Amino acid sequence: MVDFSSLPIPVVPYTPICRPGLGIAMSTLRDLRTRAPLSLLTAPHRLEFHQIMLVTKGHGRYSVDSTCIPCSAGTLLWTRPNQVIQSFPNDMEAEILMFTESFPLPMHAGLGLLDDVLRPWHWQLGDGELPLFQQVLTHLQEEFERPDRGVGEQVLKHLLAVVLLRVDEVCRVRHDDAHVGAPSGEAGELFVRFRQELEVAYRSTRLVEDYATRLNCSTRALSRACRAIAGTSAKDVIDARVALEARRLLVHTDLPIAAIARHLGFSEVTNFGKFFGRRVNMAPGAFRRDARSRSQPESLDSGGHFTFR
Known part of the structure; x- marks a missing residue:
């Protein structure tokens, strides 16, 4: 029997430099390009962690489990652990949120399926959705960079919950390709x-x-x-x-x-x-x-x- 997780596809571990030991990290696609060899980004690989990417400008292509889509400003992508991905960024720039499987707060049944590979993974945000999503990402970035005075991790967990709820909201309003229910x-x-x-x-x-x-x-x-x-x-x-x-x-x-x-x-x-x-x-x-x-x-x-x- 073939175990897909055992296939010889490189796995990128969760190894943050800033605030090591914390199960959440923020970065940009520009920064990622300086740290990762282009041969890794453009070849099939897997992540040990969740990655949510919001394209801010430029164009490129992104592939998850052999499905490739064009990306432009406003494209939102969610890669789950062990999905096979490839990135062809061209001149694309993006904000990137990464978190471990154990970091999110417990949520309702639908968001309890964070690792469900059958859930939708890409959306093109509309004019009313994009500012809301950018606002919560900015708040999360500011909190991530703020010195922790004892409650920082809990604040980040709750802000991540807001991000995930926003994604769930976007997912549910697209009835053609999404989980349409609010599970409970x-x-x-x-x-x-x-x-x-x-x-x-x-x-x-x-x-x-x-x-x-x-x-x-x-x-x-x-x-x-x-x-x-x-x-x-x-x-x-x-x-x-x-x-x-x-x-x-x-x-x-x-x-x-x-x-x-x-x-x-x-x-x-x-x-x-x-x-x-x-x-x-x-x-x-x-x-x-x-x-x-x-x-x-x-x-x-x-x-x-x-x-x-």
């Missing part, structure tokens, strides 16, 4: 448990009934929770996670398509091809060729680490 109560908790169970079992089963059994609930209750929180069916959530792993393995490994199909629980490679075609609108082989031609990979040193302020 039994439905929210069930959805969180479902997503956690899915991370464990998506390679072994794609049946809604199996997950309902594991969660000790009915298929109807699970479907209601998914509709309320994700705006789609439980089956669609399952298939989206399997398709994501298929895309990752096609792009970042040289495994034969038949081996990828077996790894993801398909008994026949033809069934995998039909599944992938329905989800991605492209045959697996064509997707691999297209994604690799667009990624423009560059060679990496064995070291791929950098520090940030």
Whole structure:
């Protein structure tokens, strides 16, 4: 079995220079370029931490798990730990917020899924959204640079919560590509448990009934929770996670398509091809060729680490 987290893709650790030991850090893309080799930024790599980036000017491209988008002023990007990223910044400048998985305050069920790789990860902020987001980032930057007089970490935790709530607000108003519900109560908790169970079992089963059994609930209750929180069916959530792993393995490994199909629980490679075609609108082989031609990979040193302020 292939463990995606074990693939030979460089992992950037959380190593802040300014205020070491604190689970949050602020930087800019300009500063990052001075500390990280260009070969690292433009080749596939992963982060051990969360990174929220707000593009302030210029243009570039940013890729997460083989999906590449154009970026310009107002583009907001959220990279989660272990997602495979590449950056092609061109003349792009951005404010960057980084934080560890354990730093945020406990929040409602939806934001409890901070590490959910199926959640949306990019948005283009509108005229009414951008000033609000810039304002809270500025406040966070000022507090980060202020000498700690005993409550600094707690203030930063609460300001980060405001940032995350703003992101959640942006996410929820975009009904076409976002989790449309504001998770709470039994439905929210069930959805969180479902997503956690899915991370464990998506390679072994794609049946809604199996997950309902594991969660000790009915298929109807699970479907209601998914509709309320994700705006789609439980089956669609399952298939989206399997398709994501298929895309990752096609792009970042040289495994034969038949081996990828077996790894993801398909008994026949033809069934995998039909599944992938329905989800991605492209045959697996064509997707691999297209994604690799667009990624423009560059060679990496064995070291791929950098520090940030």
